[in-house]
Each structure stands twice: as structure tokens, then as C-alpha cells.
Amino acid sequence: MTDAVRAVNLSKTYGAGAAAVVALDKVDLTLPQGTVAALLGPSGSGKSTLIKALGFVSPGDTGEVFFEGRLVVKDGRPLADLAQLRRRHLGFVFQKANLTSFLTARENVEIACEFGGKTDGRRRARELLDYLEVAHREHAYPEMLSGGEQQRVAIARALANEPSLILADEPTAALDSVRSRSVMELFRKVAHDRGAAVLVVTHDHRALDVFDVLYEMEDGRIRPSAHRSV
Amino acid sequence: MNLALRDVRRHIARFVGTAAGLGLLLSVVVAMQGIYAGMVDDATILTRAMRADLWLVQRDTVGPFAEASRLDPSVEARASAVPGVRRARPYNYQLIQREHRGAVLRIALVGLGWPDDPGHTLPLVRGRHLAQPHGEMIVDASLGLGLGESLVLAGEPYRVVGLTRNALTSGGDSVAFMTVGDTQLVAFDQSAEATLLERQRVVERLRRTDLGRGQPALEDLARDPRWRAPALASPPLAAVLIDADPHRIAEVQATVRRWGDVTVYTQGEEETLLLSGVVQRARMQIGLFTVILTLTAAIIVMMIMYNLTLEKTHDIAVLKLMGAPRGRLLGLVLQQAWLLGVLGYAVAYAIGELLFPMFPRRVLITTAISVIAPIATLGIVTLASVVGLSHVMRIDPASALEG
Numbered sequence: 100m101t102d103a104v105r106a107v108n109l110s111k112t113y114g115a116g117a118a119a120v121v122a123l124d125k126v127d128l129t130l131p132q133g134t135v136a137a138l139l140g141p142s143g144s145g146k147s148t149l150i151k152a153l154g155f156v157s158p159g160d161t162g163e164v165f166f167e168g169r170l171v172v173k174d175g176r177p178l179a180d181l182a183q184l185r186r187r188h189l190g191f192v193f194q195k196a197n198l199t200s201f202l203t204a205r206e207n208v209e210i211a212c213e214f215g216g217k218t219d220g221r222r223r224a225r226e227l228l229d230y231l232e233v234a235h236r237e238h239a240y241p242e243m244l245s246g247g248e249q250q251r252v253a254i255a256r257a258l259a260n261e262p263s264l265i266l267a268d269e270p271t272a273a274l275d276s277v278r279s280r281s282v283m284e285l286f287r288k289v290a291h292d293r294g295a296a297v298l299v300v301t302h303d304h305r306a307l308d309v310f311d312v313l314y315e316m317e318d319g320r321i322r323p324s325a326h327r328s329v
Numbered sequence: 330m331n332l333a334l335r336d337v338r339r340h341i342a343r344f345v346g347t348a349a350g351l352g353l354l355l356s357v358v359v360a361m362q363g364i365y366a367g368m369v370d371d372a373t374i375l376t377r378a379m380r381a382d383l384w385l386v387q388r389d390t391v392g393p394f395a396e397a398s399r400l401d402p403s404v405e406a407r408a409s410a411v412p413g414v415r416r417a418r419p420y421n422y423q424l425i426q427r428e429h430r431g432a433v434l435r436i437a438l439v440g441l442g443w444p445d446d447p448g449h450t451l452p453l454v455r456g457r458h459l460a461q462p463h464g465e466m467i468v469d470a471s472l473g474l475g476l477g478e479s480l481v482l483a484g485e486p487y488r489v490v491g492l493t494r495n496a497l498t499s500g501g502d503s504v505a506f507m508t509v510g511d512t513q514l515v516a517f518d519q520s521a522e523a524t525l526l527e528r529q530r531v532v533e534r535l536r537r538t539d540l541g542r543g544q545p546a547l548e549d550l551a552r553d554p555r556w557r558a559p560a561l562a563s564p565p566l567a568a569v570l571i572d573a574d575p576h577r578i579a580e581v582q583a584t585v586r587r588w589g590d591v592t593v594y595t596q597g598e599e600e601t602l603l604l605s606g607v608v609q610r611a612r613m614q615i616g617l618f619t620v621i622l623t624l625t626a627a628i629i630v631m632m633i634m635y636n637l638t639l640e641k642t643h644d645i646a647v648l649k650l651m652g653a654p655r656g657r658l659l660g661l662v663l664q665q666a667w668l669l670g671v672l673g674y675a676v677a678y679a680i681g682e683l684l685f686p687m688f689p690r691r692v693l694i695t696t697a698i699s700v701i702a703p704i705a706t707l708g709i710v711t712l713a714s715v716v717g718l719s720h721v722m723r724i725d726p727a728s729a730l731e732g
């Protein structure tokens with residue numbers, strides 16, 4: 100099984116001097132394909148910073164990030180077209196206001212298919228919405244969707260380009276525990292059915308049994324979670 | 330998938346409203362240019378309508394429109410004899426003011442050489458050209474006279490036989506065309522007292538000369554009321570128009586230039602003379618207004634485009650996070666700007682079609698205006714979207730995660 104993404108000795112500091120905040124401190128992390136991993140940790144521990152670095156959005160200051168075995172970012176310098184990498188191989192889901200407000204549910208998925216170079220985006224978008232059981236809302240704008248529906252559309256969109264890596268930053272923060280759990284189970288299903296690596300930042304400890312691996316962050320450092328045994 | 334149209338669809342009413350506002354502004358800019366073009370056209374219509382190659386006027390004057398010009402009538406015959414001249418026509422021009430049916434009419438009288446020039450070069454909208462040497466005129470419709478109506482000038486009725494449109498002087502006065510002879514009659518109109526005195530003078534002169542003494546019948550002739558004594562030996566002309574062989578115009582011009590009593594202008598020079606006065610000042614003013622209005626429109630579009638982009642900041646950040654190609658996001662802004670421009674121009678066009686004909690001054694949409702206006706609109710909206718575009722470039726995809 101190949102690694103979807105691998106971070107080696109990844110560090111990131113915000114600010115400088117006395118105000119400097121070390122958000123990532125020599126992080127090593129490997130996510131194999133087909134696994135769903137949770138990223139836990141207190142507020143300010145660096146979870147979002149790690150998601151941005153692994154998602155090739157804001158690179159770290161030092162260290163290396165490999166994507167599917169290929170070195171893509173070294174010491175903050177991109178060695179490939181990162182936007183292209185994102186649109187072809189990555190999917191993002193985040194807390195809220197995930198969707199493009201002026202596109203309908205279906206169009207939100209369709210545009211991701213288009214960016215990902217997928218032909219027949221409309222049909223594919225319908226299939227994905229169907230897979231996530233929101234096909235009946237395909238013509239609705241995001242503001243007309245419930246939080247759970249929005250999140251499911253966002254997940255459909257994250258799947259549109261058949262990504263090798265899905266990064267989700269607190270995707271269930273706006274949902275009740277029942278819906279939250281069903282979203283987590285969906286991630287598991289996606290990882291296991293489609294072979295993608297999924298990394299989910301969550302504070303919700305009730306759904307941790309869904310994950311294959313748990314990581315915990317503290318002060319910018321990462322370690323396998325103690326909750327593993329739960 | 331076209332993002333620009335999808336976004337517009339979501340806020341269609343606001344977008345159309347904005348385009349309508351821009352359209353109003355554009356229509357004002359176009360109207361200014363059209364009014365200016367109308368002024369230029371009005372100012373030069375007098376010279377253009379005559380379709381002469383050369384204008385001979387009084388030496389060292391810029392007549393006959395900008396200032397008075399008096400030419401000896403013999404110039405016409407002399408000009409006719411110049412090699413290369415096909416035809417020389419007398420021309421008269423003068424402003425008169427008369428009351429007619431209780432209203433004051435200001436009329437610019439233009440004299441046409443009879444019988445060579447009954448007004449064939451005039452753009453008639455109704456009626457016919459002059460058909461007799463006396464008592465007929467072609468007037469501009471703006472004067473308010475109808476076909477067949479008569480106007481009394483110098484004690485004699487002149488019947489309207491043809492109507493032109495937009496034959497106005499640069500001062501906005503309506504033009505009436507009649508034969509040169511008639512303009513001279515009107516211009517050198519005399520009171521009965523003056524005629525009697527003149528007649529008396531002629532009789533006395535006859536009695537003092539051998540000619541009068543030898544031919545008593547001449548005295549009877551002079552006393553006949555049908556005989557009109559000329560106030561001057563022969564009334565002067567304002568100009569003589571020359572139609573020359575196309576390839577010999579310069580040659581004719583060189584010949585005539587040597588004459589001591591005339592100054593010669595080409596048709597183009599005569600037009601420039603007309604424009605250089607009144608219209609030149611208007612050009613400055615209208616040019617300034619146009620610049621200010623164009624800048625205003627550009628700044629407004631800029632603010633609109635910036636705001637449209639600003640409120641989409643999060644959406645654009647999300648699209649960037651998804652790895653949207655840069656061109657697609659810049660296209661979103663640019664295409665909306667262009668759509669705004671196209672809709673705005675369409676509104677301006679509709680306003681022009683509906684309202685411009687009702688303007689008191691003529692709004693002339695020349696080919697140049699109708700070509701430049703849409704191109705300029707497109708240029709303005711493109712330039713105005715620069716601020717929006719640079720905002721798009723600066724949006725950090727990471728900010729999508731913070732939303």
C-alpha cells in the first residue's frame with residue numbers, strides 16, 4: 100500500500116521574536132492509502148496548521164512533504180504546481196461555509212469534477228450526491244441546505260476528483276452527535292471503498308471508534324493517541 | 330461551467346440595476362459626444378451643402394460666415410474664365426430677423442446662383458428645388474414654415490417650395506435658400522422714400538448729361554414706378570463658389586490667389602474656419618465633460634467590481650483551495666465586468682434611440698461614435714476590473730479553512 104502523504108520533520112513558526120508561536124514542531128506523519136485517521140488535540144495545538152501544510156495550502160518553514168512518494172514541498176518551497184495537485188488529487192472538507200455560495204449543490208460538485216479534469220461532471224455529480232443521499236437537494240443553494248446536508252454536499256465535492264487524500268478540519272463541529280457520527284462513518288466508507296487516505300480533525304470523542312488511527316497534537320508535536328485503545 | 334454567469338444569476342436584480350445605472354452614465358457621455366458632433370455637422374452643413382471646390386471671398390477676410398465678405402460681382406465672370414474651372418456660382422449669406430405670425434424668426438439667407446444652382450446640392454426632405462428666379466425659397470424645417478406658406482421680405486412674398494432638415498448656422502439659426510438676386514433684393518431693401526429720392530437723383534443726372542438730353546425717353550423710363558433704382562452700382566456678392574476639374578483644383582487655386590481682391594479657401598478650409606469659432610470652444614468644454622464623466626463611470630465600475638469581488642472573497646478562497654486554475658477566477662471577475670459593460674451599453678443604446686431625438690439640440694451619432702463608444706466601454710470596464718483582479722490574486726486559499 101503506497102503512502103498518500105508523508106511529512107518528514109515538518110516545522111512551522113508564526114511570527115518572530117518574543118511573539119513567535121511554534122505551530123508545528125518537527126512533525127513526522129505518514130498516511131497510507133485506504134486509512135481514515137483522526138487528529139485530536141487541544142485548541143491551538145497546531146491541527147489546522149498541519150492540515151494546511153499537508154494540503155499544500157500553506158507550507159511549513161522547514162521539513163519535507165511527499166505526495167504519493169514524490170517530494171512536493173521542501174523547506175517551504177514548492178517543487179510542483181500545488182494548485183494543480185490540489186485540484187487533481189486532494190479533497191477538502193472543513194467546519195462550515197464550505198461550499199461556493201452562488202452555486203447549487205450539484206454545481207458545487209460539478210465544478211470540482213471540472214477542476215479535477217473529470218469528464219461528464221454533471222452525471223458524476225449526481226452519482227456522488229446520490230451516494231451521499233442528498234440527490235434530492237441538487238438544485239438548492241448552500242444557504243437553503245441544513246448543516247448536515249451542506250456537509251454531505253461538501254464531502255461529495257471532496258470526492259469529485261477521486262482524490263488520494265481527503266483532509267477534513269472539524270467537519271462535524273456544526274452537527275449534532277447523530278449526524279456527526281454518520282459523517283465520520285462516511286469518511287471511513289470513503290477510505291475503505293475508494294482507497295483514499297482521510298485525515299479528520301475532530302474534538303468529538305464519541306465517534307473515535309470509527310477511525311483506523313488516532314493522532315494527538317500538543318504544542319505543535321504529534322504522537323499516536325492515547326485514545327487509541329478506546 | 331461559467332462561474333461569472335452563475336454568480337450573476339444569483340444576484341440578477343442587483344446586477345441588472347447596476348448595469349442600468351452604468352447605462353445611464355454612458356448615455357450621457359454618448360449624448361455629449363453626439364451633441365458635439367451635431368454642432369460640428371450643423372456648423373459645416375452650410376459649406377458642405379454647397380459642394381463647391383473653392384470659395385472665393387473678399388480679400389483678407391475669413392468670410393462669408395465668420396465675418397462679412399463683399400466681392401465685386403465681376404469676380405464671378407472672371408472666375409468662370411480661369412482654365413480648369415467648370416462653373417463659378419455667386420453666393421450670398423446674411424442674417425435677418427423678421428416677425429411672422431407674431432413670432433420672431435431669425436433666418437440666415439443663403440443666395441444660390443440662378444439658374445445654374447437651384448439647390449440641387451441641398452438635402453431636401455420635402456418639396457422641390459427652386460424653379461423660378463424670384464419669389465421662391467427653400468427653408469429649414471426648424472423655422473416652422475410649411476410648404477406653400479409665404480413670408481414677406483422687403484415688401485414681397487416669398488413662397489416656401491422646399492424643406493431641408495438640420496440646415497442651421499453654427500449659431501443655431503435656420504437657413505433659407507433663395508436665388509442670389511433675391512437675397513440682394515432683401516438685403517438692399519429700400520423704403521419708398523429712398524426709392525423716390527434715388528429716382529429723382531437719376532432724373533436730375535439725366536438732365537445734366539448729353540445722354541439724357543439727347544434721349545428724353547430715358548427720363549420717362551426713370552420715372553416709371555416699375556423701375557427700381559439700384560442703391561449701389563451693382564450689389565456685391567458674399568462669395569463666388571468654384572467647381573473645378575478634380576485634378577486642376579490646385580492650379581485654379583494658384584491662379585485665383587494672384588488676384589488682388591479675393592482670398593481663396595478650399596471646401597475643407599472653409600469648414601475649418603466655421604469650426605474654429607463657436608465650435609472650438611464647445612469642443613474644449615464637451616471634451617472636459619466627457620473626460621470627467623468617463624472617469625466617473627470608470628471609478629464607479631471599479632468600485633462595483635471591487636465590491637462584487639470583495640463579497641465573494643470566501644467563495645474565491647474556497648475555489649482556490651480546491652485548486653481552481655487562476656484563469657478561471659480572473660475570468661469570473663473579467664467576464665462579469667464585460668457583462669456589465671455590454672448590458673450598460675445596451676441600456677445606453679436604448680436610451681439613445683428613445684430619448685436623443687427629443688433633445689432640443691441635435692444629437693448626431695456618427696459612425697466614429699458608434700464604433701468607439703462600445704470599444705471604449707469595454708476598455709473602461711476591463712481597466713476598472715483591475716482592482717477586483719488584484720484582490721482575487723491576493724486572496725489566500727488558507728483563509729477558506731478559517732471561515
Ligand SMILES: Nc1ncnc2c1ncn2[C@@H]1O[C@H](COP(=O)(O)OP(=O)(O)OP(=O)(O)O)[C@@H](O)[C@H]1O
Nearest residue numbers: 113114120121122141142143144145146147148149
Ligand atoms: N495565521 C496565523 N498567524 C499567527 N499565528 C497563528 C496563525 N494561525 C495559527 N496561529 C497560531 O498557531 C498555533 C496553532 O494554530 P492552529 O490553528 O493550527 O491550532 P488548532 O489546533 O487548529 O486549534 P483549534 O482547535 O482551535 O482550531 C496557535 O497558537 C495559533 O494561535
Ligand SMILES: [Mg+2]
Nearest residue numbers: 146147148268
Ligand atoms: Mg483549527
